[in-house]
Amino acid sequence: xxxKQAKRSxxxxxxxxxxxxxxxxxxxxxxxxxxxxxxxxxxAALFLLLVFGVILAAGRLKxxxx
Numbered sequence: 001x002x003x004k005q006a007k008r009s010x011x012x013x014x015x016x017x018x019x020x021x022x023x024x025x026x027x028x029x030x031x032x033x034x035x036x037x038x039x040x041x042x043x044a045a046l047f048l049l050l051v052f053g054v055i056l057a058a059g060r061l062k063x064x065x066x
Contacts, residue, residue: 014040 011019021037024030030037 014044 017040018038021030021040025032025034025037
């Protein structure tokens with residue numbers, strides 16, 4: 001018998017928020033720059049890069065290679 005695996009489907013919070021902002025901007029309901037419309041995507045990407053960098057730096061410090 002195989003272990004049960006969690007299945008995730010659909011868009012996550014970041015994707016949903018981005019889609020909502022795109023629709024609002026496209027219909028002229030908000031007057032913000034496209035930079036801010038796509039901000040959920042790039043803010044999430046920057047956060048992941050920051051977390052990865054901290055983990056990488058901590059590993060290098062622990063091994064004494066810095």
